[in-house]
Amino acid sequence: MTTIAVLGNGRVGGNLATALTRAGHEVTAVGRTPGAASDAARTAQIIINATPGAGSLDRLTALREELRGKILVDVSNATLDGPDGLPGDLIHPGSSLAEQLQEALPDTRVVKTLNTMLFPVMTAPATLTQAPTAFLSGDDPQAKQAVRELLIGLGWHEEWITDLGGIRTARATEAAILFVPHVIRSSGFTPFAISVAR
16 A cells, blocks of 8 residues: 555546545545645655646645655646647647656656546556557656556556656657647547557
């Protein structure tokens, strides 16, 4: 059992919190209540960033001390809103939210994952008609292994998880968000994910 704080209690955060609790972890999910994120991060072993990506950097930088020595799992994508409310342009072109977080929080082990799919797939990957891929990006091998184990507990098969390498590789998976609004406009909100076919 791992003590986990999920920052963000919207559709993404709520879905992850419910599934991780079901998987046997001790989970606290917090929204924007003042002090709640600080308290949750201070006592957790792993913190999941499920806050809206546009404001994640400021929110998490404010928790620098609470996040020191912890694993921060970043599942957010930092984009501007498009005209129809769907994701628009990247906020960090040529970089990524995960890289910005790692730079701002040098004593925290940032791992990027689960950001290349609609949120229902994060906790129910086997419901798709073909196997999706969950990517891992991060500089700390032990942190990535801990996150890999969390994913397996959520129903991800080992062979569906691909370690891309260091945190710099997160810019590739974050750029995949640029597909999302076009796929949604074409096919609706039916759950989907990026998959590497071999």
